[in-house]
Structure formats: C-alpha cells, structure tokens
Amino acid sequence: MIANETVIQPNSEQGRTLIKDVHQLVESYPRVPITVDCVIFGFDNNELKVLLIRSDIEMYKGKWSLLGDFAHDDEELDDAAYRVLRERTGMDDVYLEQVRTFSKPNRHPGGRVFTVAYCSLLNTEHHDLKILDNEIHWHSVKNICDMAFDHKEILDVCYAWLQKRMLEHPLGLNLLPEKFSLRELQNLYEAILDIKLDRRNFRKKFFSMDFLIDTGEYEDDVPHRPGRLYRFDYNKYQHNKRRWTGIEF
Amino acid sequence: MIANETVIQPNSEQGRTLIKDVHQLVESYPRVPITVDCVIFGFDNNELKVLLIRSDIEMYKGKWSLLGDFAHDDEELDDAAYRVLRERTGMDDVYLEQVRTFSKPNRHPGGRVFTVAYCSLLNTEHHDLKILDNEIHWHSVKNICDMAFDHKEILDVCYAWLQKRMLEHPLGLNLLPEKFSLRELQNLYEAILDIKLDRRNFRKKFFSMDFLIDTGEYEDDVPHRPGRLYRFDYNKYQHNKRRWTGIEF
C-alpha cells in the first residue's frame, strides 16, 4: 500500500519508513459504499429462472432488479449475500458463490457504489417465497431486458459463469428436488447450456460418474411410463478428481 | 435494495413506495475502504515467480506483501489495478483479470478494508523493474510463507485460479517472450501445473491447436542443439471454440 504522508514514520533501523499506525492509514483511504447483488437461479417448468423484483427506485420504475442490499457494518460479503438470500427466500443452506465485483463509476445513479455479484442456485420447490414485496417472482432468464442499474450486465456475467461452471462441477443438482429423474437432469443441462444432448450418452455419462443413487422409487403424476428417481451421492462425488485432460479453448 | 426509512417516498400511483432521491439513498449506505492487490506472475529460470515487496507496515516488518493500493476517488477497480501495475512495473499492456474480492472483517489490522485481487501475467524479460522501492523482486511461488495481511490466502487463490485458467485458455503465453521454443512452453506448463508431460504429445497438442507460427529462427545461447522459435498467432486463436465436451470434475 502506498502510504499517506501523514502516517509515515521514519524507521532508521531499516533505513526506510514503516507505518506504525495502521488505523490512521486506513482512515486515510477513500471509502466506497458496497452492495451485494444476488443472482438467484431456479429451475422450473424446464426453464432456467432468476429471482427478480421490481426496482424501488423511482427513476427505474417498472424495471427489474436483482436482489441486493448494502453490506452492513462489519459484515463480510458472503454473509451479506446469505442474509439477502435468507431475507428474501427464507433459505440459507443453499449454494452460493461470489462471481465478480462491478465498479463502473456510473453504474449507480446515486453515486459511486461497488457491487459484488453472487450466484445462488436453489430448488424452487423447496420453499415458497414468503415475502412477496416488490413483485418478487421467478423470471425466465431468456428475454430479460430493461433492468435497473447494470443488473442486466451482472446477470449476463453470472449466467455465463453458470454455464461454464456447470461443465466442471455438478452445480445443477442444487436446482433439482432431492429426488429427480434423469430426464429432469437432462432437461436442466439442456436448458442452462442451451444445447441438445443425446439421451443415451447423457445417461451413460452420468452413470459412469457414479454418484447417482438409485432410490428404487419412480416418478409420479406423469402421463406416461414413470422414470426412476435418483439422488445425489455427496460422498462419492469427492473421489472424482481429474488429471490433466489437455487444454480446452 | 432495501431502503433506509428516511429516503422512502410514498407513491400512491403504484400503491408502493418509490425512492426518489438516489443520492440520499447512497449517502445512507455504510462505506468501506477498498484496495486492489495485484498478484503479478512471471516466469523465469523455469520457475513461476510472483512480484512481491516488503511490507511497509511496522507490525508486518520483514513479511512479504502483494502490490496493492487503495482505489482512488472515482476510480474503477480495473483501472486501479492497471495503475498499480504501471506504477510498479512500468507496463500497462499486460494481461490482467479480476479474481475475487476478499472481505473478512479482520483481514486488515487497521480496520475493515475490502480488497479486490487481480491476477496479472507478464514477461520478466520485457522490462526491468524501474522502481526498486521496498525490495520489490520476483519471488519463487513455491515456499512462500509469512506474508502480510491475508496475502498468502490471496496468493493461493490466485495461483489455483491460474492453474485452472491455464487449462482452458493459453494464458501462459503472456509469461513468455515473443519468440519461444516448445521446450520453454512445456517447461512453463509443467512448472505452473506442477506436472510432467510427455514431450511428443505436448508438441502434437499444440501444433494441432494451430496457433503457433514458426518464425524460422532458432534458439541461441543454448549448450545443445537449438530449438525452433515460435510466435503466438492471435488471429488464429479466435477460431478455436469448443463444443460441450462433457462435465469434468
């Protein structure tokens, strides 16, 4: 850190100046309001959804907004993101990961505000939205425009992040109920990655990864032959480290 | 955003309250000092290096520190990172990418400071370190301990990030001189990923990716048969998009 002149103390022993008063040092730094914005993905009706509210900012009237809040005093960013999630959805044992910090000077009309984007994946069946303020709802990820602030950009970055992450980590299982059919799983991958996959090869792939537990149960309420229901085996999942598989780009 | 009570204005038209004064809203947010810390990797002597200085904080006397600075007023984080890079190395046309924001409440002894970590990769041959303040030097990435603040954790995260990113993107070329031999390239990959690779397969792989230009020139100053020198073809590189290659974890 480059020190403010006022806090440099000479230190003859070292032949250079050392900063003694770290509090004074930090006092000399400019401060910035920090928010977290949560991109909360869900999967419903074979579509990837994201949880949005109506902006409560007059100048963004009618536009959609991510769920966010400023970081409280002495609050760690992860905690702030979990708090937003809890306050809005009632859940706190969900997948959550920091994606990126956005800092464009004019991204917030009220002045300079940095925001840290978090991605969260949760199962829309596991809970109802308790609080329905600001028209909170699951919005189809396709065809979203006209968002408040730079939230469209944040959403795009998080969606791209999700697509990439899905290929290296079975994140998607967080979006499904505890028991799921292979068809549901494939639908999920197809929807998020926006591709078509061969059904047989998809099954082979997942079975070979060997972390699906056959529950012995079957789907219900489907107007055709029910599929088997599987469960994710968190234990076995750990054993699947990969070697250098070559560079991919 | 959850609004502070004082800035909520009733809006009967909508049946809910809208925030009119966004500046007042932002004023109500707590503010946090923000720094950037640059993890500047280089490659020299077949070893991955990182640019470090001695901490100028008295309580961290003797410990190593990443290159960082607070974000100036109205400065975007990317710009701050480039500035740090420029001030310390004289270069600004280098690879730089944001990695993650660190926000643990006690990560800075002087109070709450968030830091945004950036990774940078540059060729140690391309420039000398102009300013040699604070014992700035290239430090071998292995065997670093006793760093100031949480800089060891930041370094570890950035190193892991680099290893992962290397597999999906030819980042490594930023660490090499403009013209390089395949042996140098392989040494780079072996050093960063900490693995041994088959020389023939490595060549085959890179040639098949088809973005190495044979300069026709040869190594110099090697005590054995000189290897050919190649150059990276930025144009051809764009054409190598990949399809769904399956999930890897």
Added chain:
DNA sequence: AGCGTAATGTGTTATTTTTACACTCTGCGA
C-alpha cells in the same frame, strides 16, 4: 577433428473416450 552429451524432432500403436444411432418396454389415459 572427433567424440560425448544433451536436447531436438518425429510416427505408430494401443487404449480410452466420444459420438451416432434404433428398437423394445412400460404405464397412462382414452
């Protein structure tokens, strides 16, 4: 000049992984 050394450069085969592809089975609902 010649020889040892050390790293360059190259091709083939076996193995594994990925892709492509079609028919039977089962349960539901009409």
Added chain:
DNA sequence: TCGCAGAGTGTAAAAATAACACATTACGCT
C-alpha cells in the same frame, strides 16, 4: 385394448489420448 409418449438399453465407428524409441543436430571439450 390400443395408442401414445417417454423410459430404458447396446454397439460400432470415430476421435482423442497415452505410451513409447530412435535418429538428428549443435555445442563444447579434449
């Protein structure tokens, strides 16, 4: 009981990866 819609299954071809050995070239030393 018949039609429908999706479940369930295997094989063969193609592609990618892994393993592996020997001739070549320049340097440096004697």
